[in-house]
Amino acid sequence: MKEVASFLKPYRLAVVIALALMLTELTVELVQPLFMAKIVDDGILKRDLSAVVHWGLVMVGVSALAFAAGIINSFFAAHVSQSFGFDIRKVLFGKIQSFSFANYNQFSNSSFITRMTNDVSQVQNTIFMGLRIMLRAPLLVIGGAVMALAVNFTLSFILIVILPCLIFFLLWVMKRAGSMFRIVQEKLDTVNKVIQENLTNMRLIKAFLRNDYEVNRFQKANKDLKDQTIFVLRFMEIMQPVLLFVMNVSILIILWAAHAGPSEAKVGEVVAIVNYSTRIISVLSMLSFIVSGFSRAKASSLRISEVLQTEVKLTDELAESSHQITEGKIEFRSVSFAYPDSAVKVLDDVSFTVNAGETMAVMGATGSGKSTLFNLIPRLYDLEKGAVYIDGFDIRTIKLEHLRRSIGMVPQESLLFTGTVKDNILWGKEDATMEEIIAAAKDAQIHDTILKLPHGYDTLISQKGVNLSGGQKQRISIARALVRKPKILLLDDSTSALDLKTERKLLQALMKYPCTTLIITQKIATAMAADQILLLENGKVLAKGRHDELIRSVPLYQKIYESQYGKDGIRHAQKSY
Ligand SMILES: Nc1ncnc2c1ncn2[C@@H]1O[C@H](COP(=O)(O)OP(=O)(O)OP(=O)(O)O)[C@@H](O)[C@H]1O
Numbered sequence: 395m396k397e398v399a400s401f402l403k404p405y406r407l408a409v410v411i412a413l414a415l416m417l418t419e420l421t422v423e424l425v426q427p428l429f430m431a432k433i434v435d436d437g438i439l440k441r442d443l444s445a446v447v448h449w450g451l452v453m454v455g456v457s458a459l460a461f462a463a464g465i466i467n468s469f470f471a472a473h474v475s476q477s478f479g480f481d482i483r484k485v486l487f488g489k490i491q492s493f494s495f496a497n498y499n500q501f502s503n504s505s506f507i508t509r510m511t512n513d514v515s516q517v518q519n520t521i522f523m524g525l526r527i528m529l530r531a532p533l534l535v536i537g538g539a540v541m542a543l544a545v546n547f548t549l550s551f552i553l554i555v556i557l558p559c560l561i562f563f564l565l566w567v568m569k570r571a572g573s574m575f576r577i578v579q580e581k582l583d584t585v586n587k588v589i590q591e592n593l594t595n596m597r598l599i600k601a602f603l604r605n606d607y608e609v610n611r612f613q614k615a616n617k618d619l620k621d622q623t624i625f626v627l628r629f630m631e632i633m634q635p636v637l638l639f640v641m642n643v644s645i646l647i648i649l650w651a652a653h654a655g656p657s658e659a660k661v662g663e664v665v666a667i668v669n670y671s672t673r674i675i676s677v678l679s680m681l682s683f684i685v686s687g688f689s690r691a692k693a694s695s696l697r698i699s700e701v702l703q704t705e706v707k708l709t710d711e712l713a714e715s716s717h718q719i720t721e722g723k724i725e726f727r728s729v730s731f732a733y734p735d736s737a738v739k740v741l742d743d744v745s746f747t748v749n750a751g752e753t754m755a756v757m758g759a760t761g762s763g764k765s766t767l768f769n770l771i772p773r774l775y776d777l778e779k780g781a782v783y784i785d786g787f788d789i790r791t792i793k794l795e796h797l798r799r800s801i802g803m804v805p806q807e808s809l810l811f812t813g814t815v816k817d818n819i820l821w822g823k824e825d826a827t828m829e830e831i832i833a834a835a836k837d838a839q840i841h842d843t844i845l846k847l848p849h850g851y852d853t854l855i856s857q858k859g860v861n862l863s864g865g866q867k868q869r870i871s872i873a874r875a876l877v878r879k880p881k882i883l884l885l886d887d888s889t890s891a892l893d894l895k896t897e898r899k900l901l902q903a904l905m906k907y908p909c910t911t912l913i914i915t916q917k918i919a920t921a922m923a924a925d926q927i928l929l930l931e932n933g934k935v936l937a938k939g940r941h942d943e944l945i946r947s948v949p950l951y952q953k954i955y956e957s958q959y960g961k962d963g964i965r966h967a968q969k970s971y
Pocket residue numbers: 733734736740758759760761762763764765766767806
């Protein structure tokens with residue numbers, strides 16, 4: 395809560411001005427009944443028209459003042475609440491960018507989205523409401539009671555008993571509603587998750603005829619949200635009738651006391667006290683909405699604080715600026731790794747060295763840990779055991795920005811962004827010239843294809859690249875990695891959608907890059923061209939060496955070879971080495 399509130403600090407002055415204006419409005423509201431009492435007692439009862447006109451004009455004057463104060467207050471309230479929302483979204487987004495994957499595991503993507511949008515809006519709305527009326531309401535209740543007591547203490551005594559009870563009642567409701575609203579926000583996370591997954595996987599859903607299933611899944615999440623929201627609102631609804639009932643009974647008691655009690659109350663005093671009491675009633679019913687808004691904002695600000703307070707687990711704490719990557723030599727020394735919150739070792743005592751400029755093919759069955767091994771090089775995760783070295787430096791001692799800038803990574807699934815083809819390649823190096831972009835595209839064997847697109851490099855790529863083929867997307871992803879002229883290039887099965895001829899040309903083009911290349915592949919032809927092959931099995935290094943060494947002595951490698959070249963092929967290969 396405190397952390398979220400601190401975002402108001404830069405707008406202290408605007409907050410103070412808004413509150414001062416609100417107090418002006420409040421003061422006017424509180425003195426109005428006094429003027430009304432004057433009109434009744436000094437004007438109407440004494441049949442003095444000049445007193446009526448005098449106090450009437452005073453009332454109009456102060457009302458105009460309150461009107462102006464209200465408008466300017468709205469201006470400041472809007473400025474503060476919108477600026478607060480802008481700042482907090484900016485900081486949240488930055489914080490999420492700095493998260494490690496271990497941090498991401500703590501929240502779901504949809505929850506991040508709800509927290510950055512709906513939760514921020516809830517708090518924003520409450521700040522606006524707060525600067526407009528939220529403080530006004532309790533102050534008006536207290537001020538109204540004080541004024542009523544000042545007018546006639548005996549008649550208004552009942553208010554001293556009733557109001558503290560009502561305030562405790564409101565605080566109790568607020569506390570209970572806070573935890574209920576937290577569940578509402580969690581249900582909203584689920585609705586967003588279903589929508590997000592549905593839209594992302596629409597093609598698959600249609601192809602597998604899963605529409606009905608998805609509709610049901612959405613309906614369930616939607617109904618859960620509706621039910622929980624109704625549950626909270628019903629609970630909140632008890633507030634208003636209770637408040638109104640208690641206050642109306644209090645007015646009856648005041649009127650009864652004026653009629654039958656010992657005090658000799660003037661008519662004007664009774665009018666003023668009843669006026670204060672009815673104002674308190676209307677403010678109390680408004681308070682019930684405010685309490686509802688505040689409870690919801692409290693739940694939301696706790697959710698925002700959770701993100702802000704998350705400790706970023708992957709930092710530059712050990713980094714030294716002298717540790718620069720100049721060559722690209724990679725060493726894994728006894729690396730063991732399990733994903734956060736999992737006890738299963740995905741990599742187990744993995745050691746190897748790839749000298750600068752060399753190419754290593756990484757092979758292994760699906761799930762053997764190949765992509766995980768790649769993820770450790772740009773330090774997407776930190777290790778529990780062992781270490782990864784680049785150019786002799788433990789990667790934890792290399793600045794993250796420098797480390798990642800030195801690496802070109804092409805993930806298994808080609809991820810493109812909405813924008814032009816050129817924008818997508820520029821994503822690898824923001825300041826690349828057109829010549830560099832074209833050179834990277836040529837090496838990635840995509841230049842000619844791009845020229846055939848309707849607007850060449852300026853052709854718009856739709857969301858996630860749906861208007862391109864799998865192979866085209868893969869090659870644009872490769873161009874994006876090549877344009878940054880990385881010292882280390884990581885290709886995660888990134889040529890799987892290419893035909894053999896294009897793939898060969900691509901690999902030949904990569905040879906001329908002065909970088910260390912690791913390539914995950916299932917194809918023996920690709921592995922044969924590498925300086926060495928690393929064969930993984932269940933996270934362990936089963937074998938490492940050149941193709942001629944593996945084909946002679948490693949049964950699993952022989953099996954893979956046989957599956958691609960047949961029995962004759964393997965016999966021939968073994969004879970030739
Ligand atoms: N983010 C993650 N959290 C938890 N476990 C994961 C995560 N990513 C992968 N795994 C697990 O780690 C193991 C190795 O996965 P990895 O993706 O590294 O294998 P792979 O050899 O690249 O497989 P494939 O060839 O199918 O891409 C798998 O058992 C997988 O379930």
